[in-house]
Amino acid sequence: MGNDEKRFNELIAGLHRKSNRKALAAPKPIQTQKTPCSSWADVKQGFQLKSVKPFIPAESVPAPILPQKREPDLVSAVKDLLVRNPIVVGPDGVAVHLDVPDRDPEKQEREQNEQRTLEFRAKHLCGGHEYHFDTRRAQYAGCIVETLKHPAIIAEGNDKHFYLRRYKDKTLHIVIVSIPKTSEATVVGVAYEKSSDLVTQYPNIPARTASRSGVRNAENAQVFYKNSNL
Helix, strand or coil, X not given: CXXXXXXXXXXXXXXXXXXXXCCCCCCCCCCCCCCCXXXXXXXXXXXXXXXXXXXXXXXXXXXXXXXXXXXXHHHHHXXXXXXXXXXXXXXXXCEEECCCCECCCCCCHHHCCCCCEHHHHHHHHHHCCXXXXXXXXXXXXXXXXXXXXXXXXXXXXXCEEEEEEECCCCCEEEEEEECCCCCEEEEXXXXXXXXXXXXXXXXXXXXXXXXXXXXXXXHHCEEEEEXXXX
16 A cells, blocks of 8 residues: 555544544533622522622611710710610510620720720720720711611621611611520621721721621621511
8 A cells, every 4th residue: 555545544534533523512601600689679588698788778767877076975975875775676576785884995905994884885886996986987876776676687697686777868777786695685886888888886997897896797697587668
């Protein structure tokens, strides 16, 4: 057999092998994760808080922010709010205790003595454990009672319950409470969100804010109550 004939036979055999191969399957489109809801109507129990938070509707109720401007006046107003509303029961039946004395937020834990007062609790809500008073934070502490009583959403995660309500000015207010061992709980933090800027009662120190306020860790909290009247 000559070289030309040999090459011809090899070529024919190669074409025959190619014809017997299966056609390659068309590539499948990449699957992307979709948000489980696209409107307030879609929100259901079990959804993650991060997916439903943008759809919480603004109500016609004005945010009951405190009108005072000066630090002593606001701390006093928050304390008065706690005294007048010692226990608030939300739609989940949990009794949240507001009149719980706290340590001095202006002192480090190693400097603390056993003294705990309601005024320190009010200061805490106006600034945080490393007390950095902020007028707007303190004013929004006035929303605590109404947010607990009439939340749009209650979610649970990271040993906390999160009560959320969006007021007429479109501010989303958040109250964080300890998960009740029985049917009672205490407030451990508050926050409010205007547009996409989340402001907690803690100083704007990302590491501390994330670890102490619990708000940023709330993203994976799961909804267990939705106000169906909104």
